[in-house]
Amino acid sequence: MRFTRMGGTCLRSEMMVVETPGCYSKALVGVNLVLAFIDGGIAVLAFYQLIRIHSRNPQRGWTRQKVFHLMIGSSSTGYGIYFILTLVAACKNWICWSNSCGFVVMALPKILFLAAFLLLLSFWVDLCHQANDEDEDDGSPRAALIEKANKRNLKINSRRRYCSFRVFPVGSRQQAVILVTLLILVIMLASAVLIWIGLGKNPIDSAVVARVYVDTFAVAMLLLGGALACYGYVLVSKMSKVRSERTSSEMWKVAGLAIVSVICFTSSSVVAFFTNIPVLYHCDWRSIRGIYVSLLLIVYYFIGSSVPSAFVLWIMRELPPSVAINVPEESRTLAFVSDYSPATEPQQHWTTIATAQNQVSRASPI
Template structure:
């Protein structure tokens, strides 16, 4: 299936250059995501897998997948790989798109959590509690058991997955299985049989584009709802978080709408099957920019920019955090605590507060 027809690349020159630009941009985003993940891990190793780390892993993996896809697309076109025009190119195209879908579906699940938590806090009529419900970090819960030092060697045990996040994992697995089913059908369609591989791939692209549109609409609705709730909180931090949520909602809607429309009405997503498509250099290049750059790279980069803040450093000596010393004088009884205890307490308070993403 990987027979080569010599190195005579007939791929349009405009698309060759554009693919190289996309590959460079995606590998840059992936490097930034993994580098930031390493910095976050080095600053606070006791928190386990926080929401911030999970998003960086997903974004880094997504853009790594796109980088591989763009590079292999050029190599396959010049080498004339037969398999690439069918199931192999389809899997390479669909897999990073599924990871991008999972990233923003996870973002939506956290926004839904925050909106429902905010509703619960409104019933208590407590403004400070309402703010904490809006900006708390719900993915990772701090643990204070004596076994923390041993658990730090097994970070996956520190993951706390909410009910809605479990739904995200389930949906992602189902979409991946659906994609693999379509890939098998496309592979079967390579032989002499009634299955048309191009039709099968188009059906998958249309279904996934519809799911992307629905995800963008859901992010817009819950982003607006979350911003309205946060406007009732009189806090500078709430104001800054409003801009983050609003920016993410706007970028998500514009990016996903443009990419979904391109997928529904053009053959851009199945460009790996390029030798059977009519390609106009300038027109196809514009559609590629809308689908890949605006539809994938821009929202990924924007999430990295929003989550650029590093967590506070943790203190090395955790045993001193729980110790207190009492000094009693003849004039009055005064309770004093060491400076490192107060520093640790304020640091833990900052760590326990997250952002709406």
């Protein structure tokens, strides 16, 4: 069976009869169950690792590492629920599912997935600009770092007066990520309302609204992949100037994550542009069957979402050091995401790149 895009609807090249009325074919049922199992496994691993990280040092509150595990676990859980409900809705002939309900359940996990990688991009941007600021500083690098750290601590302490729980320091770029995520969520809800209104007698075409949203989201994923590739290249080029075993390991992590993101996001975006796989819930499931659709589902969901999520979990698999009560905590610094406590020493606030560059500048006779 092949799909062609026309007016946002699903058209089939030839009529095919399905053995069980209203249900997917056996091949598509198997693919959906496998995808649900994979995403369920990723969600279990993410939440299990989150519990382990929190048990190592519960005094730290919410760190960046914990936030990543929570977002990836929630996104994977949403995908698993979507695949299961898709099968149930097809066999039970849920009318609401083929309209706004299926759209919302399909869109929410993707928004969480996008937010997680936008957050990753914001940290990479911070690292790149932080390193540039150090290179352009004519004064003492260490004095500048301490001054910046003290200013950051003052801002964090003032925020804590109004907050009863601890979170990782939220910079301006992380605030922008939150605003962008909320904006996308509002657009998704508005699209769902338009899809529901389009069911009545009015000029609104529900299928067109869904297609516009899917295509816009695909463009956002392409831009995100390109941005991760650019800033990943900048980070790798800066880290390659420092010779150390730790820096070399982090450099390969950054490069690997950038490559995986570009390949996976491009693949899923191409499928979204030229097929109706993202809005498969809106199609007539009695006509959906075949290896062609199964392969597209694997490319869009498994390669486009499951592989990047699993890769991030693999990179962040290392646990932070266990810290006893009233004992100063050593920061855990990673090239792509930095976990630290604002109460630690100022020099512990900086990334591997900054630390390595300071060491090189002190050792150099120039």
